[in-house]
Amino acid sequence: MSQLCVHALSMSIDGYVAGPDQRLEHPLGVGGERLHEWVLETHTGREMIIGESGGTTGVDDAVIAAGFENIGATIMGRNMFGPVRGPWAPVAGEEWRGWWGDEPVYHHPVFVLTHHAHDPIVMEGGTTFHFVTDGIESALDQARSAAGTKDIRLGGGAETVREYVRAGLVDDLRIAISPTLLGAGERLFDDLGDALDRYELASVTPGEGATHVRITRR
Amino acid sequence: MSQLCVHALSMSIDGYVAGPDQRLEHPLGVGGERLHEWVLETHTGREMIIGESGGTTGVDDAVIAAGFENIGATIMGRNMFGPVRGPWAPVAGEEWRGWWGDEPVYHHPVFVLTHHAHDPIVMEGGTTFHFVTDGIESALDQARSAAGTKDIRLGGGAETVREYVRAGLVDDLRIAISPTLLGAGERLFDDLGDALDRYELASVTPGEGATHVRITRR
Numbered sequence: 001m002s003q004l005c006v007h008a009l010s011m012s013i014d015g016y017v018a019g020p021d022q023r024l025e026h027p028l029g030v031g032g033e034r035l036h037e038w039v040l041e042t043h044t045g046r047e048m049i050i051g052e053s054g055g056t057t058g059v060d061d062a063v064i065a066a067g068f069e070n071i072g073a074t075i076m077g078r079n080m081f082g083p084v085r086g087p088w089a090p091v092a093g094e095e096w097r098g099w100w101g102d103e104p105v106y107h108h109p110v111f112v113l114t115h116h117a118h119d120p121i122v123m124e125g126g127t128t129f130h131f132v133t134d135g136i137e138s139a140l141d142q143a144r145s146a147a148g149t150k151d152i153r154l155g156g157g158a159e160t161v162r163e164y165v166r167a168g169l170v171d172d173l174r175i176a177i178s179p180t181l182l183g184a185g186e187r188l189f190d191d192l193g194d195a196l197d198r199y200e201l202a203s204v205t206p207g208e209g210a211t212h213v214r215i216t217r218r
Numbered sequence: 219m220s221q222l223c224v225h226a227l228s229m230s231i232d233g234y235v236a237g238p239d240q241r242l243e244h245p246l247g248v249g250g251e252r253l254h255e256w257v258l259e260t261h262t263g264r265e266m267i268i269g270e271s272g273g274t275t276g277v278d279d280a281v282i283a284a285g286f287e288n289i290g291a292t293i294m295g296r297n298m299f300g301p302v303r304g305p306w307a308p309v310a311g312e313e314w315r316g317w318w319g320d321e322p323v324y325h326h327p328v329f330v331l332t333h334h335a336h337d338p339i340v341m342e343g344g345t346t347f348h349f350v351t352d353g354i355e356s357a358l359d360q361a362r363s364a365a366g367t368k369d370i371r372l373g374g375g376a377e378t379v380r381e382y383v384r385a386g387l388v389d390d391l392r393i394a395i396s397p398t399l400l401g402a403g404e405r406l407f408d409d410l411g412d413a414l415d416r417y418e419l420a421s422v423t424p425g426e427g428a429t430h431v432r433i434t435r436r
Contacts, residue, residue: 013393013419013431014407015233175231177395179422181433183414189232196401201231204397206424213231215399 002144003151003171004075006161007067009188010035010178010210016185017158024083024091027099034180038209039064048105059207063176072147074106075139077160078114081129087116097121098129109146111139113160136163158186166195171217173199176210220362221369221389222293224379225285227406228253228396228428234403235376242301242309245317252398256427257282266323277425281394290365292324293357295378296332299347305334315339316347327364329357331378354381376404384413389435391417394428 011017012035019029026032039045043055044064055061078084082096090096098104103125110129112118118131132139143152154164164170175188189196202214229235230253237247244250257263261273262282273279296302300314308314316322321343328347330336336349350357361370372382382388393406407414420432 013395013422013433014414015405177231177422177429179419181414181417181419183410183412187233192401194401196232196399199399201397201399204231204395204429206429211395211422211424211429215231 002072002147002149004140004143004154004164004169005071005151005172005174006154006170007174008039008063008176009156009161009174010039010176011188012178012180012182012185014181014183015187015189016182017156017161017188018186019182020184020186022079022083022157022186027083029182029185031180031182032185034182035178037180038176038178038207041209044068056208059205059212060176060209063174063207063210063212066174067153068105070150071108071153072150073108073143074110074153074155075136075143075160075164076110076112076155077157078112080156080160081112081114088118095121097123100127103127109143111143111146113139136160136167136169140164140169158188158190161188162190162192165199166192168195168198168217173215175213175215176207177213178210220290220365220367222358222361222372222382222387223369223390223392224372224388225392226257226281226394227374227379227392228257228394229406230396230398230400230403232399232401233405233407234400235374235379235406236404237400238402238404240297240301240375240404245301247400247403249398249400250403252400253396255398256394256396256425259427262286274426277423277430278394278427281392281425281428281430284392285371286323288368289326289371290368291326291361292328292371292373293354293361293378293382294328294330294373295375296330298374298378299330299332306336313339315341318345321345327361329361329364331357354378354385354387358382358387376406376408379406380408380410383417384410386413386416386435391433393431393433394425395431396428 019032022029042061046052046055104127107126121129202216205212237250240247260279261275264270264273322345325344339347420434423430
């Protein structure tokens with residue numbers, strides 16, 4: 001069966017996966033972009049995010065590339081999809097269609113968790129955003145159907161990852177400890193109860209710009 | 219001037235520096251001993267803690283050894299000194315004299331922060347426990363006088379380290395990210411307000427058994 005995997009979730013030394021005060025001007029929270037600097041040093045990260053060549057081709061690059069291999073569907077929380085909270089509303093006069101331009105990096109169905117129904121949004125290049133209002137298990141079922149034999153990538157934000165970990169539904173949680181201190185923000189390891197009892201640390205691997213931690217279900 | 223340094227403070231991947239429910243039977247909290255397994259793999263750690271030879275002599279060993287070089291005094295919280303809370307009371311019918319046997323590993327003056335006065339306790343090998351009731355700055359002043367030109371090591375526990383970081387008094391905070399998940403316990407990076415604004419990440423160095431992080435005052 002396909003696996004539900006979190007890939008390259010950047011976490012600061014002090015445990016934050018986003019800065020505080022996330023909004024349109026700070027999609028990653030204040031200072032949150034520092035979490036991802038290591039990604040822009042890699043060949044795959046440069047190509048995917050800023051469309052430039054060059055970059056490293058070592059451990060970090062392999063970690064980023066793995067997050068795009070054999071993935072048939074993505075699940076994300078609404079806070080990762082966009083800055084709108086509460087009922088859907090235009091942003092700067094237009095329907096919000098994600099942070100990723102006309103042709104998002106996904107190229108497969110993306111299931112966005114929300115409490116507010118919304119028609120699917122078909123983007124260029126194979127990405128369609130589907131909006132799921134009946135919970136994380138429904139989103140996972142729909143993602144499994146869409147992914148077929150491929151795996152499912154669980155994006156963010158922090159609360160969405162925590163919800164799936166609490167429910168024991170994440171198979172493979174891959175974190176990148178990023179060499180920065182944020183001082184405040186959204187924690188990954190918070191309010192998990194005893195959910196981690198079902199998980200074990202599989203590996204810790206130093207990369208060129210981040211330290212890669214893999215946590216798998218027992 | 220001598221520096222106030224935290225050395226080899228072991229922190230789990232999920233951010234805990236001690237397990238939950240610290241008491242006589244669990245001085246490091248439940249599961250807390252897992253934080254320190256990497257120490258027992260090193261030459262210096264084996265020799266100091268269990269009196270056995272062997273062990274690694276690489277990065278991890280150098281980190282442990284550095285915590286005993288050029289140190290003229292140690293400061294610790296009362297929860298690190300022992301399991302007694304509130305007014306001093308015997309443990310198993312005897313005065314509590316620390317976790318470290320008749321000849322503790324310190325071999326210099328140790329200043330224990332407490333709200334409850336206690337006469338100094340002179341141990342074998344040069345360690346004397348002094349009990350400081352008038353706050354962290356007084357303890358630091360006394361430790362500076364005792365240390366002379368040498369540095370001062372700040373032990374634990376978590377709350378004591380946080381207090382000194384909040385006050386901006388720690389010069390060099392060296393953490394070892396230990397390859398384990400605790401799921402619960404005492405966090406290091408918690409309730410620090412904006413104290414980390416005064417600090418910067420100096421280095422992240424992979425060791426054989428832990429990842430070493432050094433945070434210094436700007």
